[in-house]
Amino acid sequence: MSEFLLDARNISIAFGGLKACQNLTLQIPAGGLYGLIGPNGAGKTTAFNLLTGVYTPQSGSIHLDGRPITGLPPHQIAKAGLSRTFQNIRLFGELSVLDNIMLGCHLRGRHALVRTLLRTPAFVAQEAAMRTRAMDLLGMFNLAHLADEQARSLPYGDQRRLEICRALATEPKVLLLDEPAAGMNPSEKKSLAQSIRFIRDCFKLAVLLIEHDMGLVMDICEKITVLDHGCPIAFDVPAKIQCDPRVCEAYLGEPAADQPAPAGGGPAA
Amino acid sequence: MATFFDTLIATIALGSLYALVALGYTLVYGVLKFINFAHSDIFVLGAWTSFTSAVAVTTLLDTQGVPPWWVGALVLMLAVLVCATTGYLIERLAYRPLRKAPRLNVLITAIGVSLLLQNVGQLPGYPVVRDNVPPAAATADASAPAAQGQTLATLPFGPTPRSMPQLLPNAVLNDSAVASGTITAGSGRGQVRLDQPIEILPDRQYALVVTRTVDGEPRTTTFRLVGIEGGRIEAGTDIGTQPRRDPIDFENATYRLVLSPVVALRLIDVLIVVSSIALMIVLQYVVFHTRLGSAMRALSFNTETAALMGINVNRVISITFVMGTALAAAAAFLYTQKYTSLSQPASAVWVLLGLKAFVAAVVGGIGNVRGAVLGGFLIAGLELFGSTYSEVLITAAGGSSGIGTALRDIYVFGLLILVLLVRPAGILGTVTREKV
Amino acid sequence: MKNLAQNIADVPRSVAFRPATILVPWLACLAVALGVHHYLPMIVDEYWVNVFRRMGVFVMAAVSLNVVNGFAGQFSMGHAGFMAIGAYVAAGFSYYGSLYFRGEANVDDFMIQGTLLMLVGIVAGAFAAAGAGYLVGLPSLRLRGDYLAIVTLGFGEIIRVTLELTGKQVYDAKAFQDAPLSTLATLPFNGSTGFERVLPYANLFWVWLFVGVVCVVAYRIKNSSAGRAFLSIREDEIAARSMGIDLTKYKVRAFVLAAFLGGVAGAIYAHTGVNPSPTDAGFQRSFDIIIFVVLGGLGSLSGTAIAATLLTGLSEVLRGPESIVNSPAGVWSLAGIALALAVGSALLKAVGNRGWRVLAVASVAPVLLVCFAYLAQWLATAWGVKLSDYRMILYALLLILVMLLRPNGLLGVREVWELFGPEKPARRPGAVGPGKEPAP
Ligand SMILES: Nc1ncnc2c1ncn2[C@@H]1O[C@H](COP(=O)(O)OP(=O)(O)O)[C@@H](O)[C@H]1O
């Protein structure tokens, strides 16, 4: 019915008087790699929360692969094929790295109590398969040697990559990344950019990326939506976004200057 | 109808006590976002400190009957002092190191503190006061044959339930004196004769207040009249009294015959309500109109930001704890005056009492000062009206007595579950959503 | 990349189907129970046999509570309520059952049939408790941590009050046989007096068999995808939901499972020669169990089992060390165990296994316990105090100290055997393995 894999139209939410997200439309085709930017507090994370069902939109509709997912609880949305990472990392800290990924595989498995207690062949096979799969994924991200470590003991960069890895384990159709490069150094950012492209191609999914590093966003995203005070103010290819006066105004808080915003410098937000 | 008003008065008194304790829970929850499970044990500490110091003071003064008013004030002071100090220490030693720990850990620590207070409280203690023997001598002679008199209190408080000495006059405010004069003993034990004729109303209670002078001091005893019917009783007729006393106890005595009201308004109830309301007003003022109050509210909103704004977080939290525990101590003192039999410190009775106050705080909306007060009255009302009327209904329907009364806890916890399901933040609370 | 279904199809049958994995734990339970039943009475006296029965009940209670408090992180404080439901239902079955079938409840030669009745009662009690667990689990969906704690506490109190209001126990077999159903409808559980004359069918064998069963069930849950789902809820509800875990389902499941196993514990308890009474549902009993779980480690089955065992032993010691010292065989076997553990520890250290520390601690513990018993006895007589008065104070202090110093309890989510294995090189935090770039 729609040419878009993820099709969110006019979604809005307000917290009391604060309109955190207003009439936001996000449409991502299969295989797309799109960006969502905006100054701090613009409502980007809120948009992710709306898409993934953490908050229920007060108006608007969301479809994933033609299926309506508006108002579904988060676990059903995840099952429908929408997975995400968190701005402030939310790993299962006390559990091992491997367990974190195996939890990502959880929603594609079956977990009836009887087979769990009796250790039926189906159960054993599923556990073994989850383990293989988790190790494969960890191997892809060069985390395999850390499989038995506690997730919280990992260095920050590894934790971010582990979170992406866990999100991929759910076999998503669309992956939402919330500031994956936050706190990384330039070389880490570069390899992150590479791996995001790689993920998109290898897993054949669409990616929506929130990022403050303009260099990264402009580099890898095909199209970018800009949010300000909860309202979408621009949606275009990176080159056009860079010289959009409304975007500069949103970031710099003043009417557009003559020059476009410098591409490489992340805005001081 | 009399039942209704009696229950109403009891509700207002008990509700005020619940509200005072609930305020302690709410204050601490406001600044620290955790349930101070040990708060009910602070209440117990207040009650038992009141008891021990009351026994000590009255024994030292060797007073008979109701002691002068300042004894009550002194006992209250002591209770507040002990509780506030304990509260401060608990916060300092047990809770402060866990400021950044998960909520569950703090909750478990609080349970630990609660168990500690309960069980230290009821260690078999040393006798501190013996009848007519100064406290110092009592411990020294502990091994001597126990002819010295009876142990009135121990420290710690010991595993024995005790009854609180009376510090405030047990007066009924709305009774009316029918007659007064001098009394003479009647023909038998427990019989008296009055010096004037009296008119007795049917179906009403009368109290005979007899005062006589012993060793130059007046002593007052209150009797009930028994075996009388409505109508006129001539002077000099034998009238039965309860409790029964020997004729000698009526020699040279004056009397006042008092008509008990249908619905009694007791001094202690009025005192509880008045002082609770006064404390609540003071608290309301402190929280909403002082610098300390705005610091508390800032902390409640966001601890980190409050610290950045130059608020001394530790100090404000300590003060909040001290305030909460002082309120609990005051409530405990008033409680001991109304309900004079004290269960042992680790008794389930106390924990239930504390839990109900906590339920009051949650039902009203925890973290909300007005909510705590509302919740206190609501819970007390539900408990007392619920138990009174279900008792009436069940016994009327032929059920055995006592069931209705036993149901009161079920009502309270039922209400808690209901409120939490319908309005998880309580009646006046505001919903806070976790930011993701 | 393959999806999970394809991965599962790839697993060879030889990996998936292993009868040993399926059966061995159950056989081990049976063996342990038989061993305890036959050999323990040779070593210790009657008194300690009873202590071991009680200990078994506490281990079951603590392990079952760990399913909801430890795995799922939903802090339930009404566990004694579930146990009491199990206890009353099971006791009802065996008492009224023998009244109905034998016309008398106090019959010793009714052993086999009595045991059968008890087993039926255990199943019924466990299901009744699980039903209650379902009811209590429902509000847990909307309540966070401490609120939930209070609600479950309130639930336990409701159970206690309800039990206090139950009708008179029926002793007259004839009356019962004439109208069994209408008699049972009056809930004849003897109110606050407590259910009397339940025969102690649960001997060491049955107690420890069920300890084994409860532990295997709990362990299999922990080590499964369902168990990981519980743990993820405890770690981070929001992340768990976005990983596709149905909070509603798993929270309720945790409550139901814990209540079910707690019901088993209660049902056994009712048959160990005590009168189940309403106070067994009260929060003091719940707190006892919580203490075992918290000290042992929220999420660690072996940790809670050890804590329950040690603390039950400790409370016996505090009751007076004579009971230990008077049983020379007991002292010798303790010494033997200590020695064996010490030797084991030395061996492990020699082969470079990090588990030697555990064995070392374990070998010292029984020795310390006996020494502590003597010391405590000596102090108590010197100061003229009763040690059992100090039991709860000791527990409370332990609880506070553990929370301050080792917030995850003795073992956290780990099991004892996870502490064994080859010595690991110390890994500095921040030191990362080779290659940080993802393979393109
Ligand atoms: N649960 C919530 N309750 C109230 N306000 C919220 C909530 N979540 C987000 N907000 C507010 O919505 C606005 C947008 O936040 P967010 O989406 O996190 O911004 P960002 O674009 O930096 O990710 C902020 O002002 C934030 O304070």
Ligand SMILES: [Mg+2]
């Ligand atoms: Mg954000």
